[in-house]
Amino acid sequence: MNDYNFAYLDEQTKRMIRRAILKGLAIPGYQVPFASREMPMPFGWGTGGVQVSAATLTPEDVFKVIDQGADDTTNAVSIRKFFQATAGVDTTEETDKATVIQTRHRIPEAALNEDQILVYQVPIPEPLRFLEPRETETRKMHSLEEYGLMHVKLYEDIARHGAIATAYAYPVKVEGRYVMDPSPIPKFDNPKMTMPAIQLFGAGREQRIYALPPYTEVVSLDFEDYPFEASKADHSCELCGADDSYLDEVIVDDQGGRIFVCSDTAYCASRQTALQDAAAAQHEEISA
Amino acid sequence: MLATATSTSAMQGGFKDVPTEAARQFRAIMNAIARPGRIETLDGATPPAPMSVAAGVMVLTLCDPDTGLHLAGDHDTPNIRAWVQFHTGAPIVPAEDADFAIGRWDALAPLTTYAIGTPEYPDRSATLIVEMDALSSTGAILTGPGIKDTARLSLPETDAFLRNALLFPLGLDFFFCADTRLASLPRTTKVTKGGAS
Numbered sequence: 001m002n003d004y005n006f007a008y009l010d011e012q013t014k015r016m017i018r019r020a021i022l023k024g025l026a027i028p029g030y031q032v033p034f035a036s037r038e039m040p041m042p043f044g045w046g047t048g049g050v051q052v053s054a055a056t057l058t059p060e061d062v063f064k065v066i067d068q069g070a071d072d073t074t075n076a077v078s079i080r081k082f083f084q085a086t087a088g089v090d091t092t093e094e095t096d097k098a099t100v101i102q103t104r105h106r107i108p109e110a111a112l113n114e115d116q117i118l119v120y121q122v123p124i125p126e127p128l129r130f131l132e133p134r135e136t137e138t139r140k141m142h143s144l145e146e147y148g149l150m151h152v153k154l155y156e157d158i159a160r161h162g163a164i165a166t167a168y169a170y171p172v173k174v175e176g177r178y179v180m181d182p183s184p185i186p187k188f189d190n191p192k193m194t195m196p197a198i199q200l201f202g203a204g205r206e207q208r209i210y211a212l213p214p215y216t217e218v219v220s221l222d223f224e225d226y227p228f229e230a231s232k233a234d235h236s237c238e239l240c241g242a243d244d245s246y247l248d249e250v251i252v253d254d255q256g257g258r259i260f261v262c263s264d265t266a267y268c269a270s271r272q273t274a275l276q277d278a279a280a281a282q283h284e285e286i287s288a
Numbered sequence: 289m290l291a292t293a294t295s296t297s298a299m300q301g302g303f304k305d306v307p308t309e310a311a312r313q314f315r316a317i318m319n320a321i322a323r324p325g326r327i328e329t330l331d332g333a334t335p336p337a338p339m340s341v342a343a344g345v346m347v348l349t350l351c352d353p354d355t356g357l358h359l360a361g362d363h364d365t366p367n368i369r370a371w372v373q374f375h376t377g378a379p380i381v382p383a384e385d386a387d388f389a390i391g392r393w394d395a396l397a398p399l400t401t402y403a404i405g406t407p408e409y410p411d412r413s414a415t416l417i418v419e420m421d422a423l424s425s426t427g428a429i430l431t432g433p434g435i436k437d438t439a440r441l442s443l444p445e446t447d448a449f450l451r452n453a454l455l456f457p458l459g460l461d462f463f464f465c466a467d468t469r470l471a472s473l474p475r476t477t478k479v480t481k482g483g484a485s
Binding site for chain 1: 308
């Protein structure tokens with residue numbers, strides 16, 4: 001571990017990122033430019049989140065990484081091991097034991113508390129990018145609070161599909177000022193974004209950091225007659241029976257068999273354990 | 289020891305293990321600005337007088353050759369300049385060029401001198417580190433992002449912060465230091481006068 005500086009990055013880089021994080025927290029939803037570094041992984045694999053985590057982690061932290069809700073995917077395992085090696089931090093898969101959680105495309109099902117920090121990996125931080133490719137223009141649109149184009153996009157969804165079809169990276173307005181990309185989380189997670197934990201967003205390739213202090217007002221854009229709706233697959237989890245969690249559809253054989261399971265593996269595992277314990281207790285009661 | 293350290297050597301009074309201490313202190317600083325009014329404790333720096341421990345930690349954690357630092361009033365001493373120079377390499381600049389400014393409330397005035405950012409880049413704004421005699425959760429009532437219901441903080445005044453909040457998304461961000469204690473008031477926080485609590 002001593003072969004690396006603490007948490008991999010050099011001190012001057014961490015200071016630069018830390019200053020960006022502080023300005024991000026002072027201007028919620030505004031994208032602060034930062035000098036993103038080459039990391040020992042390709043852009044698109046979470047380099048923004050990794051740099052924010054590196055500038056945020058302390059030796060006492062317990063670190064958790066999820067990728068689409070799962071702790072056991074390649075990306076999550078690699079990033080967890082990276083900080084185990086370079087920062088010497090403890091790691092966990094349990095949401096409530098973690099102090100810093102780096103995430104790709106999900107907010108954990110379990111409610112986060114005041115002592116936790118959620119770090120998002122962000123591919124495209126600019127919510128207006130696919131509507132207006134020029135950075136000079138989108139920056140001007142943010143400065144003038146000119147967000148009509150975004151509402152046109154949502155309206156076109158309704159005109160074409162009868163409902164707002166945007167299912168992930170659903171745009172939000174922060175404290176009535178900045179329109180922000182919540183990263184490609186499912187819109188099911190949007191209502192959770194007003195939370196007690198600090199939320200930090202890092203986009204490595206695009207060189208942007210933004211942030212939400214605790215309890216910041218985050219509103220999903222919508223229309224009076226087409227209100228925002230947090231949607232999920234209309235099933236229960238096949239493994240733990242949860243009907244309140246976000247589900248992934250999984251193909252289980254070559255006969256077209258498919259099941260729905262929790263995308264949050266830690267949540268699902270804890271529910272399965274609780275169910276097994278309850279069943280075992282009941283079994284003991286009956287046999288006693 | 290402490291008294292002589294200031295005059296004999298600018299080389300003392302820094303972090304003992306920079307990477308880990310800067311990480312821990314940054315966490316406290318981040319918690320302060322993310323939860324306006326909440327009082328955090330910093331340690332690990334012993335800057336020359338009259339700079340407080342908390343302000344010294346802010347400098348060590350956030351300043352380097354990329355950030356202009358303004359020393360206001362009685363904080364502009366040869367000892368402090370030498371200490372900042374040795375530990376951070378931050379250039380000492382006039383108020384209008386400052387990324388960070390440190391001093392007592394009266395010495396930092398007028399606030400209109402400092403950069404408040406531009407509509408396209410509101411982050412290009414100064415952060416003011418205000419030295420206080422004491423800091424407590426009394427007085428002005430704070431609301432806004434980072435605050436669940438309301439918070440209270442013993443601010444030096446309220447009008448300046450009302451005006452600053454009106455500039456949003458432009459504006460200044462404030463940290464208040466008293467000895468080892470630190471609290472923050474970013475531009476998003478709305479301040480109303482509070483009676484004795």
